[in-house]
Amino acid sequence: MGLPFLVRWVLAVSSAVLLAGLVEFGVAQQQIVDRGLQDSLRNYGALSEQLEEALAANSDPAIRDAAIAAELDHIKHGYGTVYAGLFAADGRLFAEAGKEPGRTRADPERLAEVASTGTAAVETEELADHDASVDAYEFFIPVSAPGATLILNIDQHPDIISELVADQRQRGLLGLLVAVLCAIPLSYMLGGRTLHLRQLRAQREADEDALTGLASRRPFRPALESALTRGAATPVTLALLDLDNFKRINDRLGHSYGDRVLTGFADSFAELRASDTAFRLGGDEFAVILPGLDEYGAAEALERVRTALLGRFTGVTFSAGIASSTVADPAALQELWERADAALYEAKRRGRRQSVTFGSMAAGHTVSAEKIEALTALVADNSPITVAFQPIWDLRRGVVLAHEALLRLPTDSPISGPQEAFELAERLGLAAALDARARREVLTAVKARRWDGLLFMNIHPDALTHLDIDALTAELAAAGLEPEDVVLEVTEQAGLDHAEPIRTLTRAHERGFRLALDDMGRSNAGLRALTLVRFDIIKIDGEVIARLGKDPLIGGHRGCGHDLCRAERGVGCRRRHRGTPDALNPAAARTQRHRTAARTGRTGLSAGPAGAAAGRTQHPPPRPG
Incomplete structure (x- = not known):
């Protein structure tokens, strides 16, 4: 049956909003990182101006070096800086603050590039931090000095940017939650409700026959499965019904009159109990599920339907096949269907205008699930058949x-012989298929021997x-x-x-x-x-x-x-x-x-039936007289 529409609607809207929010968050996160790095570049650029003043001061070299060291130390203690070093374009180190163990010198090529362009730059590098990878940022700031351009190389702690991203993530998740809570009712009011009503109408149309108002084929199988599950301790009866000679009614009196007959037939099911459910399976084929009734109770109920139909349309009647699943003889859905269908076939064979129960049809000739399975295997070429020639x-x-x-069935088959096999096949509507299997086996046997005669x-x-x-x-x-x-x-x-x-x-x-x-x-x-x-x-x-x-x-x-x-x-x-x-x-x-x-005619041959001939039930072979 699937999830209810409203549940699916909530899941769909929530998923759409969350997906859009995640995409927006990914874009916004990169923007925050870029904006944070640009802010750091501007701050470090302002600090480098003070370093330039110290470099340009006309004072004692020792005093000047001390001033440079003080400026580097000041830079190192701001904006999450962990290292600050002043380098020449060729990679020579002039001064540094916050030297870290294992830190390599700045790339001379990168230093020369910044010195030549005079443009500040930032690079990202991945560092290992407690079995996790974090992004560290390295800044290159050009610094003017008398007679040359030096490069201020700064390493910034990754927490500076990651804290900005984490803060934005919290605000984004809160915004997504608010968006979902607002989007669900708003979307339902603006269009979801109409879609829900259309879905309910489409489902109702699919489950209901438009002409008769009865339940259609679509809900039939689930309803029967549900009835068999609920009625494990009580009988559940299935009746299959066909209007007799309905095609003739349509051909002679027109389809409009045929529709009236179908509608009248559906109205006749009002004679059933409220717990009984009638279905139109298609054309003039109907089914009724009667929980709590055995075959004979169902037959009596259908006779009331027959009387009601005759009261509406004189001469119009139906054939019905009835089968029950009981505590003593439980039947699965497919087996119950096959039993009812076999009983319907028997009702038609007996001349129509009647209801036949599977129990009465099988009296003296038990049709068990084992025999039905054996017959199905015969028809499907999954069971051997041997051929003898009389x-x-x-x-x-x-x-x-x-x-x-003549046919011979396996010795371990639950079917007593070809005669019973074809009788059972007739009841189940498989006689033509079994006949075709028999012909194939006969011709295979003929091909395998030297044949002479008719x-x-x-x-x-x-x-x-x-x-x-x-x-x-x-x-x-x-x-x-x-x-x-x-x-x-x-x-x-x-x-x-x-x-x-x-x-x-x-x-x-x-x-x-x-x-x-x-x-x-x-x-x-x-x-x-x-x-x-x-x-x-x-x-x-x-x-x-x-x-x-x-x-x-x-x-x-x-x-x-x-x-x-x-x-x-x-x-x-x-x-x-x-x-x-x-x-x-x-x-x-x-x-x-x-x-x-x-x-008569040409051959001069005749022979009475003996055994079960290929494709047809026959009498036992003659015995010595």
């Missing part, structure tokens, strides 16, 4: 016509809509296969009553892939698909075959089954058998129970 036999000729790719590859319904046929063709080429070598197998539940899957299958057929329709007879979608797509292979569901002629409810379909067998150039029914993976013995294969299937 042969498809022509029992009349005793030859293998094709192989179907390859059956199952495509999961969730992957069919967005399957890139061109990319799949390139992957096959890398494995040494052509589209004509591959049979893409889909189930009757693969959304064949929608346009996009039909377009994908048509595109695949045009590129040379053979197509197989599995589980024919479980619904009516397959019958409609037969009028839109040319399938090379049709696999009639075993339950339908078993009940033909026995169940009066489907007795009328017997003729349909025979018609299917006679379709496409009058080819009749055939029985084909799928053996155990990599089996090569036709005699052993004949001891297995076979399933009857109808074929």
Whole structure:
């Protein structure tokens, strides 16, 4: 969340004033040093005039030398002077006062320069003083003497200048403190308050959805984290909601009416408790955090919302997925989100217009965090998958016509097998990604062996809509296969009553892939698909075959089954058998129970589901009959 605005404002203003004060102090300090040195030069220049008078006096040399010594001693005891010496331009010493041990004579070149220019000068030198460095100042003052120009060399104690600087530092710090105390309220009154109000308004706009007035996506995650932290001893429930067929509402009735529906939906959340918080995550996606309620209590609350929404807009409803973090089954934020999202997916799969709890969805099929992590590792290529190839036999000729790719998960995986993996992937919206991983592993296995015959590859319904046929063709080429070598197998539940899957299958057929329709007879979608797509292979569901002629409810379909067998150039029914993976013995294969299937088109191949085929959930393999 960061620091509050006022705290940040105070820090910003204080920092700016202090920085400006420090810069000003640095400049002022140098000015004080320069001004102090100039003052010392003027004072020493005045004292040198008295020394000139002593040098010009027409008296006894002894008296004159005594007068010079007295003047030097007078200079030495004023203005912090520690040494005063009178030198000739060539460096010869005439007299001195305050001689210090270890002091070197003045630089003859410097003395000659001052004598020639007749201008006083000052130099700074660094001295060691009790393990610290201090600046000492050395002055050169030209002194007129009969017949020559002498140089007055003076060393001044560093405390003279440093005391001036220290005094100015104290006054400067006091001034900075006063400036900060005055600048903060003045700046806030002159502009900071307006900026603060704008910042509050911008934050409020970022945290609030402009259309519905609900909280937006930005504060959702922090709010959920806070609820999970506070509610460690009580349940915290998350509900994810989607308006059903909202795109159709927008397309048919216009976006203005769609906005009214969204606003009405938001108003319907008034049926919730004051402690419950609703969020609009974007579009027609909403979320509700319900602290203190379990899944069933949350489901009852959402039914009140559903009733309120129907009262505002007849026929408009929503799907919801509900998941709870409880003391007995705590869930972290990401896991709780995934559970609610899986429940929402299940609600849509069941036909929408309902709320599904994760607990009811997982009844009899536990979805633990360990299984979710294992599935995530499968999708991300962080867990191994092995591939087996189940042969498809022509029992009349005793030859293998094709192989179907089957998946095998690691033996230590918490997921029982490929069927559970794809069921869980469907709930978590990862089925298409898992299907893509399965295809990659199958083609890798194909490339590593000498391949002969057709390859059956199952495509999961969730992957069919967005399957890139061109990319799949390139992957096959890398494995040494052509589209004509591959049979893409889909189930009757693969959304064949929608346009996009039909377009994908048509595109695949045009590129040379053979197509197989599995589980024919479980619904009516397959019958409609037969009028839109040319399938090379049709696999009639075993339950339908078993009940033909026995169940009066489907007795009328017997003729349909025979018609299917006679379709496409009058080819009749055939029985084909799928053996155990990599089996090569036709005699052993004949001891297995076979399933009857109808074929159309070119290949003359058919096979019922056995095991979990790559990319789709299948039934267990047939056992010896």
